[in-house]
Amino acid sequence: MSLTDAADPLHDAVLAARLFALSPRTFGGMVLRGGSPARDALVAGLGEVVALRRLPGHVDDERLLGGIDLAASLSAGRPIRQRGLIDEATGGALLAGMAERMDTRIAGRLVQALDDDRAALVLLDDATEPDEAPPVSLTERLAFACELTHSREWRAVELDAAKGTLAAVAPLDDDALRALAATAAALGVDSLRALIFAGEAARGLAALAGRDAASKADLTGAVRLVLAPRATQLPQEEDAAPPEDQPPPPPDGERDEQSDSEQQQQELDLSDILVEAAKAAIPADLLAQLAQGNAPRRSSSSGTGQKRKAATRGKPLGARPGMPRGGAKLALIDSLRAAVPWQAVRRREAGAGNDAAILMRKEDLRIRRFEERAARVTIFAVDASGSAAAARLAEAKGAVELMLGQAYVTRSEVALVAFRGSSAELLLPPTRSLTRARRALAELPGGGGTPLALGLNAAREVAEAVIARGRSAALVILTDGRANIAADGSPGRPQAKLDTEAAARAIMARGIDSLVVDISARPGPEGAELARAMGGRYLALPRADARMIQAAINAVQPIGKAA
């Protein structure tokens, strides 16, 4: 191997790739994050030992699963079957680029193929936003996830052809199983799939090293490769500090032989060693999130309903030429109508041997078009209390009005919730109507207490209704965060604060995208706390006018972009 720097993330990725190459079916595959030269080198190296077949993001069902090749069938005048990519990649693996943008439809097919042991996958994850990620249902089924964003390696990677086999390695003994299970528990890795992958990885590492049973170093390596990237919590410190003389495990999986007398002691501490190894291997950005007490952010696309596919549903428009694939549906009548005028000519061309009722060509095919419906509903929850109203309410109103003007152009919708005094009110259900929105805003009075919890609950309910209809929702909350009215409408800061937190957590639990715009003159900690509780973003705009608010909202929440 051409690698020298054991600390470089590529080192572990190479190890994972060798395991994967050893038995692609067992490990399902790997996710390679970050578009560094190291990743390209690794993929190239992997391609030498495992046949990689590229899977384009726009693949249709027929190509993926196999089926009738429509164009070939038409020109031949008889059905021509084609094999699907999944079958073609048998024995090798499918390679999917930009996996963070993978369509749920394709992911669903791949999940099935993985569950049936028919496929192995290499996903290239180029996500740059924290809420972008490949579908979790897929990554859950792949043993390895390697973060290569920060790798400094650029040399070619050569994976040694696997010598051993998994079958030659003995099953893990009880101590090893127990240590792995304890480590998974300490890291908050609940999935049993992960645990099973870790066990197989330990055996795989032994196979690569030519051993017939997994050693401590193999277990350490398995923990590092499989469990550490899946950590959802930092291991709790033991009551008794681990003995000082316990050396940290060698980071590169170097073998260290223990004498028999030490064996007993070693087994007792095995899970401690594994936990330590895992801790050292948790990727830096994940570590930072965990240290803050935040669970890793899920791919938000999984929580906020399906994205609209304009090509498949909505109000039917007319037909246009095209192939029925990727969910686009054939407009049969229009296709036939397009073919009819050519029948005489084509029959002469085809000769006497062709007895098909109608001779169709690829260019006859028409697909149906559908009107695209609103992709996203942005729900504004505006604090109209006395404290916020004094200076900011006018700006907030202006921002909403500007957004609405833009929404009119981009076909997205806006809803408006206001809260003041002891109640929250849906002033405007999701709409694209400018006049209605203007009127609702103009009539919005200011003053009274801040029933923030009520406002959040009302906004969440609107968002849930939107999501239930298959659209996605985003909340923009304009407030100073200083709640003083409880959820039942009674005054009192402590209860108001508790209720607000509960309401914010409910928003997070639903996975609704949210943004808190702090509109107080001097932002305190409340706004940021609120945003954190909701799992949303935060913007402080002490001296902003309507246009600045709008610019900020657009920067964080690109409403104009069709989802």
Next chain:
Amino acid sequence: MARFPFSAIVGQDEMKLALLIAAVDPSIGGVMVFGDRGTGKSTAARALAGLLPPIMAADGCLYGCSTQDQARYPGVCGTGKMKSRAVPFVDLPLGATEDRVIGSLDLERALRSGEKAFEPGLLAKAHRGFLYIDEINLLEDHLVDLLLDVAASGENVVEREGLSVRHPAKFVLIGSGNPEEGELRPQLLDRFGLSVEVRSPKDIEVRIAIMRLVAENERDPESFAARWAGEDEKILKRVAKGKARLPKLEAGDDVLRDAAELCLAVGADGLRGELTLMRAARALAALDGAKSVTRKHLIAIAPSALRHRLRRDVLDETGSTVRITRAMGELFG
């Protein structure tokens, strides 16, 4: 992956029981499984399908018609001879199109010979078996509506693209999903007969036992299956006996009153809750080989039958299961 034997699944007793009850009485209306990934949801559903005895169906029939179906739907099946086939288990992928689910115009035949023929979809394939949908909460609502509608009526009616087709589609719907990643509408949840909550087992010994069994199965699926065949056979007999016993069992007035009182106490809306509770108790009694349906059966199955029907209050952190257990404690002592 080799099909994992049902009896070899460690723990997850509530889920296993719910699946068996659905197998005894498919009219209960499906099972919804709430829980994280990697907890053995799909393994259990698949294992159950693998466990059930083969069915007799018309040879070559795309719908898996029984003799009764042949009589009821002369248009779809004809009079093919009966042949045994495995109980179908259909895994509905997320992102499946409506066409693929309900069936569609057979493009090939339409284009080649101008013939208007129906190409059956996944609903036809699932007839008399199981339809499993992982992450049903992420499925588009119109598809979920459609599935529940067909599951309730036992028949798929297609009126589109110039087609007019009606074919039998009786199946046990099994949905699974993690509510934190998106919820099902309450109206849809209510249509599921039973719901269970599964968690990854926290006990280290249990987790080790699972790892060991999975590894054994990977290594030598055949002898693993052989080792568990006896246990699976016992479960199979229990289900078969339960099915035979079910029509003879009737819930008495006292059990009906208990069911009504419980539903009222926990605030489960609608009659569906009471009906399902009663049916599930009856199926459980049948599965247990009991002579009559008693309060004991009702209590055992109430959490599964009711927990998804309670009105949710976001501010009340008390789980549904706790509320049901508490209500049962107050009512029945």
